[in-house]
Amino acid sequence: MRKVVALPVLSADALSSVAYGPEALLAVLVLGGTAGLAYSVPVALAIVLLMLAVGLSYRQTIRAYPRGGGSYIVATDNLGRIPGLVAAAGLMTDYILTVAVSVSSGMAAVTSALPGLSGDVVPIGVLVIAVLLAGNLRGVRQAGALFAAPTYAFITAVVSLVAFGLYDAAGRGFEPVAHPPLHAVEGVGLLLVMRAFASGSTAMTGIEAISNAVPAFKPVAWRNARTTLSWMIGLLIALFAGTVAMVHLEGVVPRSDETVLSQLAHRSFGSGGMYVFTQAATALVLLLAANTAYNDFPRVLFLLARDSHAPRIFLRLGDRLAFSNGIIVLSVAAALVYVAFDGDTATLIPLYAVGVFLAFTLSQSGMVVHWWRGRERHWRKSLGFNATGAVLSALVFITAGITKFTEGAWLAILVVGLFLLATTRIHRHYARVAEALRLRPQQIEIPSRTIAPLAGGESRPAREAGDAGGAEVTGSTEVVGSTGAGSAGAPESTESTGSTGSTESTESTGSTESTRDAEPEESPEEIRHLSVVALDSLHRASMRALAYAASLQQPVLALHVSPSDEDAEEFRADWLLWGDHLPLRIIVSPYRAIVTPLISYVESLHHQRPDLTITVIIPEIVVRHWWHRVLHSRLAGRLRRALRPLPKIVVTTVPFHVPDGRST
Structure with missing residues (x-):
């Protein structure tokens, strides 16, 4: 792919998280009332620094793994089999939740514009997952302007929204609009701020997509991939920071019947064509983000099956040259999660953060070991970037695991444990069969x-x-x-x-x-x-x-x-x-x-x-x-x-x- 196509196709997951990341942050802080919302800008700045650090870390990963370096490959190569499996568990949890969260957020964007559909969110969401399943089984591929258009449309919509909002705020001297009266239900303390930080950090999902897909770029592939990653991080930071700034300036608070992005669009554009365009672009890019998981999840299963950690049926391509069995497993798992949580993005977010940052932590830790062992040119600088990314990712993972344990993080941790148990047992069985079959x-x-x-x-x-x-x-x-x-x-x-x-x-x-x-x-x-x-x-x-x-x-x-x-x-x-x-x-x-x-x-x-x-x-x-x-x-x-x-x-x-x- 050329960079102009690769950017929207591979960045859809990361950039679309702007639709729910800032709202997840605010949904926690609003529990502390007005005093809690006062922390929205400082917490957002901390997340921006995390985005920058992790983005720079993955630039080093691309340089070290020019053939593609996902978390499973990096962790297995440098940390060993068990850390690699844990990273794979985090990745697969991430991909399943990417589908569920993207569909739920897309439905929230639709129901914000069409409130009459709010009672049918679950069946419509399941139907959307079924359409994604059917399309991918037919061999639909992310390629060309067809898949690039929704991402560019979303970027255009959010940039326009922020630009209009800043222009309006400049007319009043950037004085924030007073938000509605809020009643605190929790005290504002370190725990609340850490929970908000962990929730808002879900805006970073999908950052590693480019490092996975280095071979998909035109030559020189690794250099084009690094350039595309830099553009993606810059856009992600700009859209995230701009959205949070507009929330602060416009006095917007999370509501159950309308998304934060929809409220901002209403204030900037009214209810006209530009508002409809913003909501449509948001829904489309979220569906595209869900579709990216259909490329990555089956490939991780393929790698696991290749290494005898998953059933070998996942090695097989279907009639349309797609990993059909992996696509079916992803669809069923995502649909079950979506239905179990009633298609509610807020309740899905706690599960999301655990898997995402578990994979980030192990990938960046593996890169630290890689640079330490290889001692290649500029290895100290690269090691420093990856070590920083590893520490910050571990901080978010631990924070999410502790602060959101009772909200659903326990389920993600349990799934990782069960996955580790299943894959090691499968590997043990294949090893026993191989020993029995070995020629003597x-x-x-x-x-x-x-x-x-x-x-x-x-x-x-x-x-x-x-x-x-x-x-x-x-x-x-x-x-x-x-x-x-x-x-x-x-x-x-x-x-x-x-x-x-x-x-x-x-x-x-x-x-x-x-x-x-x-x-x-x-x-x-x-x-x-x-x-x-x-x-x-x-x-x-x-x-x-x-x-x-x-x-x-x-x-x-x-x-x-x-x-x-x-x-x-x-x-x-x-x-x-x-x-x-x-x-x-x-x-x-x-x-x-x-x-x-x-x-x-x-x-x-x-x-x-x-x-x-x-x-x-x-x-x-x-x-x-x-x-x-x-x-x-x-x-x-x-x-x-x-x-x-x-x-x-x-x-x-x-x-x-x-x-x-x-x-x-």
């Missing part, structure tokens, strides 16, 4: 003599299977490109199970003449076989599947899908060590799709050699407990459903039972 030379007898070679050196079915992949066979392995989508359908099928696995034939049971002609085999002598063994990697389960295929004494073809050329070369190296006596085909699928390339390849085999009965053999990990099943692939079932329309295709699974932890 003294325990493995490599299958051999499974193909009766022709005079040309390779059996006809296997050789022609390789040709069907679109490449000339020059050796025992061949890399071919990813192919298109497979067919779908569900005619009748038969299934049989045995002691070595479960087998389902996709042969139709219909009695029409065309079906009998397509599948004439009624005796064993009429069936000609080719076994295709689908391998994700080489381990004991794979070797058992290869051994099962070899035991059938029919031609065997090994098939592997790799997400990149590098992974393909790594698998090839393993294959040369463990299984080079069998023909191998490798399909490179750069979007991490597994099922579609497999289906397409098997279809190509079937169409080239319709006389063959193709048996697709899949290793299956069998775990002892039901709650572990979601951690493993259901590839066989998906292949069966997709391949049913093709005659003479058999899908069989060869189970590998993983012992539980007590017996290993």
Whole structure:
């Protein structure tokens, strides 16, 4: 992206927080009455200093991590696995609440202009989340002027509002307008001021978005990212400080039926077109801010799954090249939170601050360790910036955790703890499975003599299977490109199970003449076989599947899908060590799709050699407990459903039972 596009797209989350950050600050101070509101300007100045410090800190992060340095990556690299998981927990809590808070604030902007909708805030908000879910599952992307326009419109609206307000205030010598009479319900003390500081600091959410997305910039990416971050921080400070200044000068206080920004817009613009424009821009930018979480949340889940801390289904891209499973989880979680808190922004804010500043603290602490270890050029200056950011972020996190504990912060802290427990247990399970699957030379007898070679050196079915992949066979392995989508359908099928696995034939049971002609085999002598063994990697389960295929004494073809050329070369190296006596085909699928390339390849085999009965053999990990099943692939079932329309295709699974932890 160019900077002019990247700025609004990646800053939407941070800049839109101006719509609720100042109001969250005032909503706490107003509890102290007139004396409490007197602290609004000093607290706002403290938040501005925090914005500046954290912004400068993330400039150092961009320089150190030019390929993108989110809190999870930085904390894991420099502080270790557990701090990295805690940072991920804070990030994911932040993203869920970004959706809930942005939608609730957007609805508040709408109901301020259209009070008649105030009773339908919850169902309309859930509908908005459903629309975001549907749009992102369809592959909607933040790109170009379409997504840049709402952010620029919001900036224009707030700048105009502040400019008109300051011009009006200048006419009266910047004398503040008296606010309505207030009755204090709490004493003004350090605790109240700290709570206001923690609430107002939520205006900083989304600051790290640019450091996450450095590779999305045009070259030189890291330099353009730093420039864009500087512009974002400058705009955020200007909009936040300007809004708080206008609140002070106009004597505005928070109201339950109208947002602070709406009150300011009414005073500056009346109820005309500019007021409508301000409210519409606010609602749109908040929805865009909610949509940014749909890009970041699934990516964090992807990173966790890549490191075996989350179910591996989150590695998979959907048909529209979006992380569909992560998008669904985010939508469901955000909708539940939104409904549980009745779409009320004020009650959601205490949960928000904890996750945001927990991630900030660990990210900046990780950068301190990074500079200390590397001692690169200007490392002392960078370390100083990051240390300042870490200390201030930790201060806000502790303040929010203590002062807002009973208001809902306890729930955010509990979620972080449960997340840490779940991810470590998942990692432990995957580690146990990996140990059980690890190849041990003294325990493995490599299958051999499974193909009766022709005079040309390779059996006809296997050789022609390789040709069907679109490449000339020059050796025992061949890399071919990813192919298109497979067919779908569900005619009748038969299934049989045995002691070595479960087998389902996709042969139709219909009695029409065309079906009998397509599948004439009624005796064993009429069936000609080719076994295709689908391998994700080489381990004991794979070797058992290869051994099962070899035991059938029919031609065997090994098939592997790799997400990149590098992974393909790594698998090839393993294959040369463990299984080079069998023909191998490798399909490179750069979007991490597994099922579609497999289906397409098997279809190509079937169409080239319709006389063959193709048996697709899949290793299956069998775990002892039901709650572990979601951690493993259901590839066989998906292949069966997709391949049913093709005659003479058999899908069989060869189970590998993983012992539980007590017996290993």
